[in-house]
Amino acid sequence: MGSSWLFRNATVVSIDEKIGTVKNCDVLVQDSIISEVAPNISAPSDDTVIIDATNAILSPGFVDTHRHTWQTQLRTVTGDFTLTDYAIHIRNRYGSCYTPEDVYLANLCGALESLDAGTTCLLDHCHILNSPAHADAAVDGLRASRIRGTFCYGLYGNPVFSDPKISDGTALVTDNQDWRHDDARRIREEKFQSNKAEDLLRFGFAPTEVERTPLEQTLNEIQLGRSLGAAIVTGHIAMGSYDRELHLVRILAERKLLGPDLVFSHGAALLEDELKAIKEAGAAISSTPDTELQMGMGQPIAFEAEKHGCTASIGIDITSNNPADMFGQMRLMLQQKRYSEVGSAPPPPRKVAARCEDVLRMATLGGAKALGLSHLTGSITPGKRADLVLTRCDSLRLTPVHDPAIALVLYANASDVDTVLVDGVPVKRDGKLAPTERTVEEVRREYNGSSEIDP
Ligand SMILES: [Zn+2]
Known part of the structure; x- marks a missing residue:
């Protein structure tokens, strides 16, 4: 070769x-x-x-800037879910059943699925870290795939699940998060010693749900990520009909905590001054068309954000809902934007609201900019x-x-x-x-076993 x-x-x-x-x-x-x-x-x-x-x-x-890669085994489970259904069943139930080996296979297979569809770089917002072994497995799974990416250590705590039919519980430590602070430091030191932009996989950070936890906790967690040298800090914000009008971006701007290391996923309810602040700070937006349009999270804001000068990009979000196929997300977001600008009322449009090349740029260079990698990819x-x-x-x-x-x-x-x-x-x-350490067929066999669901 x-x-x-x-x-x-x-x-x-x-x-x-x-x-x-x-x-x-x-x-x-x-x-x-x-x-x-x-x-x-x-x-x-x-x-x-x-x-x-x-x-x-x-x-x-393609560059996927918002992905929970661990949900690969749950393909199709959330296809008819709202965000509330998703929170109840995926974040509070299925997530608690995952073993470290499940996470390894999920991240390996999820990243392979991305590569197969032409995505060469992803941000993994990894909120399946039920134990330190889960964190090791998540990083190892991504590395084994050979994808470029940023592994964002997630602080979210899945509740302990003790049904012996599904899990013996031994892999779950606790839903108290404090141990994750130390474990994030361990992972950074053990697995991301240099953490340079040129490294194929970098360390990032994902605070607990930033709009569902007390503000001071969120601010402390963002600072913790930065103190660990996280390349990216990411979180879900301003989610359409689920928005609580916290206006976190405004608060971060007032406290001078916005920065180019921040990637905000979703954000349909962001206000004009927040978009302006994101632009000035060099932070970025990740729109996830399939999940946002389906689950009540509002219309993807990427085009609007770009109009305001922000870095806008696209994420797959969850393969429990839609495949890791950027072609489909580009198409959906573009046509939804065109429809929303015109609707069905007269007068007919004189030109389309956005062009194919615009969405293609967001799915590639926009994503690279969001992850601070546009000088490399x-x-x-x-x-x-x-x-x-x-x-x-x-x-x-x-x-x-x-x-x-x-x-x-x-x-x-x-x-x-x-x-x-x-x-x-x-x-x-x-x-x-191309085969990884295991052949594609071997991975598929193990992955099938890991995907068995007994709800
Ligand atoms: Zn998400």
């Missing part, structure tokens, strides 16, 4: 403003770095892997890390492609993703996930 890769004759959708979209273009990767984007590049060595990208789109990997730019997705356009559904950005947003799906590189390493080739 060579350390250089040459994509030949691709349609490059770079998301780099200077490069734009270029047809019949080559992209050279050397030692994990995108070294050249130009037509007719010569292979630098005999062992360069050459990929014929004729009739295929090469784009930057999020676009096909020489000097950046090679987080790349090759989408084949051989199917009838993608024949012909007159506009490649529109093809990615409105037509493509995970089955069209042929090749994925993360940091220059192939994690999917010829439409198949």
Whole structure:
């Protein structure tokens, strides 16, 4: 396996403003770095892997900025849930049943599912840490997948569940959170010694539900995350019909606690002054279209946030509800925005409210900016890390492609993703996930066993 890769004759959708979209273009990767984007590049060595990208789109990997990866085994469980149902059943019941091995498999399989669909970087808001062993397993599962990401240590305490049919309870420590403060420090020291942007997996922090706990606790927890050197601190805020008008962003702004390390998920009820404060602080928004629209969390605010100059991005949220497929989220958020701007009343629109390229940028470069990684990933730019997705356009559904950005947003799906590189390493080739420490079939078998539900 060579350390250089040459994509030949691709349609490059770079998301780099200077490069734009270029047809019949080559992209050279050397030692994990995108070294050249130009037509007719010569292979630098005999062992360069050459990929014929004729009739295929090469784009930057997607960046998922809000994910609870541990819910992979609960696929389809929340499909008809409101947020209240979700809190009762998932956060207070299923979550308590997870063993460390369940968490390992969930994070491994969840991240593999992302890679399969062209997502090369994710923020894991990990609130399944029922014991220190769960925290170790969560990090190890993500690492084994080879995805780029930020593991955000979650302080939320699942209540102890003692039904012997489902769990013997031995894996659960307590729902008192204080031990997690020390354990977060342990995880940071043991598993994230350098915690630099260039590290494939970084340490982040997720306070207890920031709008459901006393304010001073939230503020202390944010400071704790920062004192541990968390790359990102994240939390759910201003959730549409569930909003309690706490206006946490306003409070953080007043106390000068906003910063570029903060990623706010959801936020449909954010006010204008809060969006302005987020912009000024360089903080970011993550909209999660499927769960927000379904569960009563309001309309995704990403486009509005971007209009106010904020960094806006997209998250999958939970695969208990929807697949880790950014294609679907882009499509849903874009069309919902177009509908909400116009509705069905006259006069008919003179132009659409948002364009496909806008949502594609949020799903790639916007996510990279949100995670403080836009100097490393999020676009096909020489000097950046090679987080790349090759989408084949051989199917009838993608024949012909007159506009490649529109093809990615409105037509493509995970089955069209042929090749994925993360940091220059192939994690999917010829439409198949590359094996990790275990083969994909071995992982699937164990994962099936771990998914058995006896409600
Ligand atoms: Zn969430």
